[in-house]
Amino acid sequence: MNFCKRAWLNVWAKKGRSILLILVSAAILMFVLAGLLIRSAAIKATDQAKADVGATVTLSANRQAAFKKMQSSSSSSSSKSSRPKMTLTPVKLSDATKIAALSNVGSYNVTSSTSVNAKSYDTVSTSTGMGSGNSGGPGGMKSTTSSGDTAITGVSATSLTSDFSDKQSKIVKGRGITTADKNTNHVVIEKDLASQNDLSVGDTIKVKETSGSKSTVSLKVVGIYKASSTSASSAGPMSTDPANTMYTSYTLANTFKGSKYQGTADSVVFNVTTPSKVSSVKTAGKKLINTSKYALSTDDSSYQTVKSSMASVESFANKIVWLVAIAGTIILALIVILMIRERRFEIGVLLSLGEARWKIVAQFFTEMVMVLVVALAIAGAGGKFVGNQLGSQLVSQTATTTQTTSSSSNQPGGGGQNGGQPSGQMGHGGPGSTSSSSTQQAKTKLAITVSAVDLAELGGFGLAITFLSIMIASGGILRLEPKKVLIS
Amino acid sequence: MLKTQDLGYWYQTANEPLFQNVNLTFDVGKSYAILGHSGTGKTTFLSLIAGLDKPKTGEILLEDRSLKQIGLTNYRRHDVAIVFQAYNLFTYMSPLDNLLTAMAITNAKHAGDKAYARQILKDLGIADDQLTRNVQHLSGGQQQRVAIARTMACDAQLVVADEPTGNLDEDNTRAVIAQFQKIAHEQHKCVIIVTHEPDVAAQCDHQFRLENKRFKQLA
Ligand SMILES: Nc1ncnc2c1ncn2[C@@H]1O[C@H](COP(=O)(O)OP(=O)(O)OP(=O)(O)O)[C@@H](O)[C@H]1O
Ligand SMILES: [Mg+2]
Numbered sequence: 001m002n003f004c005k006r007a008w009l010n011v012w013a014k015k016g017r018s019i020l021l022i023l024v025s026a027a028i029l030m031f032v033l034a035g036l037l038i039r040s041a042a043i044k045a046t047d048q049a050k051a052d053v054g055a056t057v058t059l060s061a062n063r064q065a066a067f068k069k070m071q072s073s074s075s076s077s078s079s080k081s082s083r084p085k086m087t088l089t090p091v092k093l094s095d096a097t098k099i100a101a102l103s104n105v106g107s108y109n110v111t112s113s114t115s116v117n118a119k120s121y122d123t124v125s126t127s128t129g130m131g132s133g134n135s136g137g138p139g140g141m142k143s144t145t146s147s148g149d150t151a152i153t154g155v156s157a158t159s160l161t162s163d164f165s166d167k168q169s170k171i172v173k174g175r176g177i178t179t180a181d182k183n184t185n186h187v188v189i190e191k192d193l194a195s196q197n198d199l200s201v202g203d204t205i206k207v208k209e210t211s212g213s214k215s216t217v218s219l220k221v222v223g224i225y226k227a228s229s230t231s232a233s234s235a236g237p238m239s240t241d242p243a244n245t246m247y248t249s250y251t252l253a254n255t256f257k258g259s260k261y262q263g264t265a266d267s268v269v270f271n272v273t274t275p276s277k278v279s280s281v282k283t284a285g286k287k288l289i290n291t292s293k294y295a296l297s298t299d300d301s302s303y304q305t306v307k308s309s310m311a312s313v314e315s316f317a318n319k320i321v322w323l324v325a326i327a328g329t330i331i332l333a334l335i336v337i338l339m340i341r342e343r344r345f346e347i348g349v350l351l352s353l354g355e356a357r358w359k360i361v362a363q364f365f366t367e368m369v370m371v372l373v374v375a376l377a378i379a380g381a382g383g384k385f386v387g388n389q390l391g392s393q394l395v396s397q398t399a400t401t402t403q404t405t406s407s408s409s410n411q412p413g414g415g416g417q418n419g420g421q422p423s424g425q426m427g428h429g430g431p432g433s434t435s436s437s438s439t440q441q442a443k444t445k446l447a448i449t450v451s452a453v454d455l456a457e458l459g460g461f462g463l464a465i466t467f468l469s470i471m472i473a474s475g476g477i478l479r480l481e482p483k484k485v486l487i488s
Numbered sequence: 489m490l491k492t493q494d495l496g497y498w499y500q501t502a503n504e505p506l507f508q509n510v511n512l513t514f515d516v517g518k519s520y521a522i523l524g525h526s527g528t529g530k531t532t533f534l535s536l537i538a539g540l541d542k543p544k545t546g547e548i549l550l551e552d553r554s555l556k557q558i559g560l561t562n563y564r565r566h567d568v569a570i571v572f573q574a575y576n577l578f579t580y581m582s583p584l585d586n587l588l589t590a591m592a593i594t595n596a597k598h599a600g601d602k603a604y605a606r607q608i609l610k611d612l613g614i615a616d617d618q619l620t621r622n623v624q625h626l627s628g629g630q631q632q633r634v635a636i637a638r639t640m641a642c643d644a645q646l647v648v649a650d651e652p653t654g655n656l657d658e659d660n661t662r663a664v665i666a667q668f669q670k671i672a673h674e675q676h677k678c679v680i681i682v683t684h685e686p687d688v689a690a691q692c693d694h695q696f697r698l699e700n701k702r703f704k705q706l707a
Binding site (some may be wrong): 002005006010013014110249310343346348349350351352353355356481482483487 | 531535538540541561562563564565568570572574578579580581585590591592593594622650654669
């Protein structure tokens with residue numbers, strides 16, 4: 001191909017012009033690459049968040065319906081001096097097993113919370129001077145069961161709770177509660193409580209029920225966990241110390257609550273194996289339950305937050321890519337048009353020799369491709385730098401958005417809990433507590449790396465830009481009359 | 489070999505034709521000179537012969553085939569080689585690459601043959617060290633010789649030149665004309681030279697003068 005040789009001779013002979021073209025192309029490509037890198041990093045971050053957060057569906061009492069009922073009863077019985085009470089129907093485990101059988105539902109965790117009073121040990125008192133527990137239920141929501149100084153969180157398995165899976169609470173000795181602990185009196189206690197009372201794995205402690213027969217029950221310590229400091233702060237001043245929370249099997253918690261709580265739970269959290277299937281699981285699950293009493297809610301808020309913020313990063317990156325590509329095409333086209341004007345004479349000689357016009361266009365294109373290859377290498381090195389700068393700028397903005405969104409999503413914290421509980425429990429039940437959003441932020445850092453795929457995509461963009469600009473400029477070649485150029 | 493048949497041409501801006509009813513015949517192995525005053529239309533006539541423009545009336549026939557039939561691009565590539573006053577070389581190439589490029593484009597018999605191209609340039613007095621240096625480092629006379637060498641390296645039977653000696657001194661002029669004579673007589677091509685120098689014209693085998701819109705053959 002003679003036009004390739006001509007292209008090379010021209011690029012080589014006119015080094016100054018070639019270097020200028022390389023620099024212009026490299027600058028254009030660098031911004032395209034930065035956009036591409038941010039976009040792929042945003043996609044990666046979203047995928048990562050998807051994998052990290054997973055997605056859950058929570059079965060709990062329908063608080064909204066219960067609240068409406070309470071309001072209507074309060075208006076009808078306004079003469080009564082006592083405040084109206086909100087009755088929440090405990091979730092039936094038979095419903096839970098039906099939902100668990102749906103496709104895309106993986107493991108599920110049953111939570112049943114209550115409280116007992118310490119018998120053979122002393123509870124840990126908070127530094128806020130709230131005394132040893134007995135702070136009573138949340139204002140205005142007195143329930144039939146009175147509160148004890150020790151919070152009992154009955155679960156299917158501690159590893160399935162968000163506190164443990166988010167690594168906010170950790171087993172430090174022994175083991176956690178597992179499904180094998182069903183119908184046993186095994187308990188996992190907090191480290192501070194254990195050290196204060198000199199308790200270790202294998203010891204037995206005694207507690208006194210707060211309802212029913214108020215009998216004394218012996219519990220066997222199978223593990224010791226360490227609660228994170230954040231849960232203490234998020235619990236608020238109204239609470240007892242988080243060290244006074246014990247984990248048991250939900251069956252034991254139900255026993256403490258009384259015989260009518262057999263086969264029930266405060267809430268059941270289902271893990272959905274495919275995050276995108278959350279809403280379909282929710283729809284299918286709602287058909288299986290009495291929605292006037294129970295609610296099925298999704299808790300992929302943190303994933304949604306990451307997804308939406310990354311989606312905005314991605315769309316911004318897309319805009320960069322396209323804007324730069326279009327601007328680059330226009331700039332290159334103008335340069336090529338000028339270049340062709342300057343080379344009218346050469347084109348005339350080629351035409352007088354009988355060269356085909358498309359081969360002249362091909363020569364210009366080949367010259368630009370040669371320039372592009374060098375520019376690509378420069379942009380590959382520089383694009384990572386530009387991408388990192390832009391990316392960190394974008395993420396720091398995004399992180400602020402994430403923070404605001406997740407802290408506002410905390411407001412309904414403590415949902416799905418039964419009435420008469422120590423308010424210390426409030427910090428645990430709430431989905432997406434402040435501390436978990438901070439871990440989320442760490443994960444949404446954009447990892448900017450230049451892969452071969454990125455460079456290939458960039459090369460594609462570069463080729464397209466070059467091709468388009470040559471096409472725009474080639475009108476001049478196609479219309480050029482050799483006689484006008486050569487004879488004047 | 490080449491015939492013009494009732495050839496006529498005029499520019500859109502002019503209200504009368506430059507020439508009309510031109511019937512001339514050019515043969516291989518001969519050299520022709522076209523003389524005439526400035527602005528009579530010599531270059532215009534040559535551009536028609538070179539296939540750079542289309543006649544307004546009449547036809548140009550190459551071996552009884554009209555240029556229309558052959559196609560102008562095809563004709564320029566295979567049948568005609570052009571030498572201009574302004575040399576018309578590729579300024580970003582060496583003399584050698586100029587020849588090789590033209591040979592490749594015109595698909596010449598010796599295309600790609602570097603030794604052949606070198607020999608032609610040497611025969612025209614281009615020094616060894618100048619062969620591969622940029623063509624712009626050469627003098628006007630040398631550049632014109634490179635342009636002539638280009639027509640020799642290609643296979644086209646028809647060589648047209650527009651005032652090829654216009655920018656040259658006497659010595660260079662003599663050398664260039666001698667080359668054209670060689671092309672006509674040794675390479676057996678048809679050479680048509682436009683010139684306003686009577687000395688140059690006198691060395692050609694036949695002379696025409698463009699006057700009053702007609703070509704007159706001189707004795
Ligand atoms: N592109 C053009 N458009 C309009 N008129 C033109 C054009 N080119 C040339 N002419 C006119 O046509 C006439 C013939 O021009 P041409 O260049 O053929 O003359 P010439 O015989 O070669 O003259 P010279 O000896 O000065 O080179 C001139 O009067 C010129 O002004
Ligand atoms: Mg002229």
